[in-house]
Amino acid sequence: MPRYKNLEPTAAFWSWRDGAACIGHEDLFYSLEEESKGARRKKEDQAKAICAGCPVFDTCRTFALETKELYGVWGGLTEADRHRIAGRHRTG
Ligand code: SF4
Numbered sequence: 001m002p003r004y005k006n007l008e009p010t011a012a013f014w015s016w017r018d019g020a021a022c023i024g025h026e027d028l029f030y031s032l033e034e035e036s037k038g039a040r041r042k043k044e045d046q047a048k049a050i051c052a053g054c055p056v057f058d059t060c061r062t063f064a065l066e067t068k069e070l071y072g073v074w075g076g077l078t079e080a081d082r083h084r085i086a087g088r089h090r091t092g
Pocket residue numbers: 017020021022023029050051052054055056057058060061073074075076
């Protein structure tokens with residue numbers, strides 16, 4: 001049973017994000033449709049570097065995986081990384 005099954009729009013629920021290292025760098029964590037693969041990859045690498053030093057890394061990664069977050073870099077994982085992990089879990 002996912003720990004984050006029921007998302008709550010409350011400040012208390014989202015308080016773990018108060019310590020996020022990505023605050024102020026949000027543009028690096030989400031890519032635009034029109035961006036080239038190279039530009040996207042560069043932003044993802046920069047985002048992952050920020051995640052690597054983030055004090056809420058584990059919580060963020062767990063949250064993104066358990067809620068099947070579709071977009072952006074969370075806990076050092078890109079959208080493609082999460083798809084790969086989800087696929088591995090489905091196929092065992
Ligand atoms: S792990 Fe990365 S995406 Fe998650 S809160 Fe920290 S910096 Fe932001």
